[in-house]
Amino acid sequence: MVNQLTSLVRKQAAKYGNREAFSHKDYTKNQWVPTSWNRFSEQVSYMAQAMVLLGIREQENISTYTQNKPEGFIVDFAAFDNRAVVVPLYPTSSLDQIEYIINEAEVRFLFVGGQVQYDNAIVALRECPTLEKLILFDPAIKRTADDTTSVYFDDLLEQGRQAGADVAAEVERxxxxxxxxxxxxxxxxxxxxxxPKGVMLAHSNYDEAMRIHLQRLVTCSDSDVSLCFLPLTHVFERAWSYYCLTVGMRIAINVDPKDIQNTICEVRPTIMCSVPRFWEKVYAAVQDKLSKTKGVTRRLAERACGISRRRNIDCLRAGKRPPMWLEWQYRFYDKFVFSKIRRAVGVENGNIFPTAGAPLSDTINEFLHICGINIVYGYGLSETTATVSCFDRTGYEFGTVGSLMPDIQVKLGENNEILVKGKTVMKGYYRKPEETARVFTKDGWFRTGDAGKINDEGALALTERLKDLFKTSNGKYIAPQALETRLGEDKYIDQVAVIGDQRKYVTAIIIPAFEALKEYAAQKHIQYRNLEDLVKNQKIHALISERIDALQKNFARFEQIKRFTLLPRAFSMEKGELTNTLKIRRSVINLLYKEEIEAMYA
Known part of the structure; x- marks a missing residue:
């Protein structure tokens, strides 16, 4: 039986021919380079044959260690042709992280994106017993003098092109x-x-994910352009990209994560997957601009938001047709206010913008919908091939992560833990039978580790991450993510780590939004030599304290932050404070900032 993903590229090439499948930016020429479906299919065939020549076996684990690149898609589908298993590594992963995965998955062949990845991979080649060969995507990668085994991707592709009929027959078999x-x-x-645990996703998981997304996302079509922005290592972007290819929509691959703002404005996508962090920054920038408007302009913006809320939230969300008088007013304000906001972000052609991976503030979510940015907020995990639930076209409710995807079952277990059952749920964790047994109930429900509730309309709401939940020494339970999400709305606050496990009260380590803080300091004539000096300033501390008090007033007193520490630099993946998906590693933060934390409880 030919699996859906295995036949996908060939089938779409027959349908679309020389139509663009995806494009990427060539920074040496400063231009976007398209790849047609025919060319994509041809490259997949050549690489599939090259994999046979390399000796890659059926159901063998091969690995990619790269930023988002066209070659990543070619390797994926060539691997599927060979019944091989793709093990993606984050391009930001450290040497220790990649060695752990390479060793556990017994990877022999590692496809490498750029110089930074190569510099780690060549060390791993010497240290990991199973690793035999590196295949280098970027021809500009400079190999070490003693590297005699690595091969460049283009050269391997050419070997595949020249392979004989017997090799092509083996791929077909x-x-x-x-x-x-x-x-x-x-x-x-x-x-x-x-x-880390290796989530085993079968072809049947992806086939089902494609089926239910085609059923739910009825506004998506092959006329859409999706910007591939999140790392393809992340199940969200990976499954979404497979869905885009299934639909036939064009994918614009963002090769350089640091260039995303320019890329959005160049591509003007109709669709883009992102994590809430991206929209938090958009919201902060818009609010900052609105806060500086006065007089007639200010009143115009307030009036525009009121009209748009009535049209987009009260009417369209409820599936009602707006009255003509409301529609005409909305079109006026949309032309002079909201279209300018969307154009500034680069999303004026927007269809939907799937958002997941962390909590998104209701305030930000609602404001984006008011601006005509159709956020499809959802919830899912690697273990469920991404989406469990998401906003529908109508009837979505703020405060929830939407309604369940078709044929996905959810119920609440002990401590209101969200339990999931369906054909998208993983087979288990690779070579970790005890871990696998721990996350499944006896009757086959997957334990997500998230607590939630299901309302009368069937929408799912998240309440806390059970692993993050902690208890103060007074016996009060605290859900830190709720506080962190709320504080993240503020234009002066960039990152937050809430502390308080077995402590008398709640505290926080806070990373300010430094550019906004510098601007405030200039307005108030606050003198400082560097960021360390700035975050220690009493006026700055008073500003942040005032903002925190306003933001947390709806929380119970025992949940509220009593003291906080401002740091002069952001949390980073390099220091281990953030995961590759930008989630806070609380244990690392507790260890690295032990002195600062203890001082808040002195």
Whole structure:
């Protein structure tokens, strides 16, 4: 049986021919380079044959260690042709992190994106017993003098092109031998607590994910352009990109994560997956601009928001047609206010913007909908092939993560833990039978580790991450993410780590939004030499304290932050404070800032 992903590229090439499948920016020429479906299919065939020449076996684990690049898609689908399993590594992963995964998955062949990845990979080649060869995507990668085994991707592709009929026949035999139970990917979790775990996702998981998304997302079509922005290592972007290819929509691959603002304005996508962090920054920038308006302009903006709320939230969300008088007013304000906001962000052509991976503030979510930015907020995990629930076209409710996807079952277990059952749920954790047994109930429900509730309309709401939940020494339970999400709305606050496990009261380590803080300091004539000096200033401390008090007033007193420490630099992946998916590693933060934390309880 030929699996859906295995036949996908060939089928779409027959349908679309020389139509663009995806594009990427060539920074050496400063231009976007398209790849047609025919060319994509041809490259997949050549690489599939090259994999046979390399000696890659059916259901063998091969790994990619790269930023988002066209070559990543080619490797994925060539691997599927060979019934091989793709193990993506985050391009930001450290040497220790990649060695752990390479060793556990017994990877022999590692596809490497750029120089930074190569510099780690060449060390791993010497240290990891199973690793045999590196395949280098970027021809500009400079190899070490003693590297005699690595091969450049283009050279390998050419070997595949020249392969004989017997090799092509072997690829076809493997393709036809495919089974829905074949593993497609091992997606390693970010490891916020403990070591990372390899989530085993079969072709049947992806086939089901494609089916239910086609059923739910009825506004998506092959006329859409999706910007591939999140790392393809992340199950959200990976599953979404497979969905885009299934629909036939064009994908614009963002090769350089640091260039995302320019990329959005160049591509003007109709669709883009993102985490809430991206929209938090958009919201902060818009609010900052609105806060500086006065007089007629200010009143115009307030009036515009009121009209748009009545049209987008009260009417369209409820599935009602807006009255003509309201629609005409909205069109006026949309032209002179909201269209300018969308154009500034680069999303004026927007269809939907799927957002998940962390909590998104209701305030920000609602404001974006008022601006005509259709956020499809959802919830899912690597273990569920991404989406469990998401906003529908109508009837979505703020305060929830939307309604369940078709044929996905959810119920609440002990401590209101969200339990999931369905064909998108993983087979288990790779080589971790005890961990696998721990996350499944006896009757086969997957334990998500998230607590939630289901309202009368069937929408799912998240209340806390059970692993993050802590108890103060007074016996009060605190859900830190709720506070962190609320504080993240503020234009002067960039990152927050709430502290308080077995402590008398709640505190926080806070990273200010430094550019906004510098601007405030200039307005108030606050003198400082550097960021260390700035965050220690009493006027700055008073400003942040005032903002925190306003933001947390709706929380119970025992939940509120009593003291906080401002740091002069952001949390980073390099220091281990953030995972590759930008989640806080609380244990690392507690260790690194032990002195600062103890001082808040002195």
């Amino acid at each position: 493997r393709r036809q031998a495919g089974s829905p139970d074949d593993l497609a990917t091992l997606i390693y979790t970010s490891g916020t607590t403990g070591e």
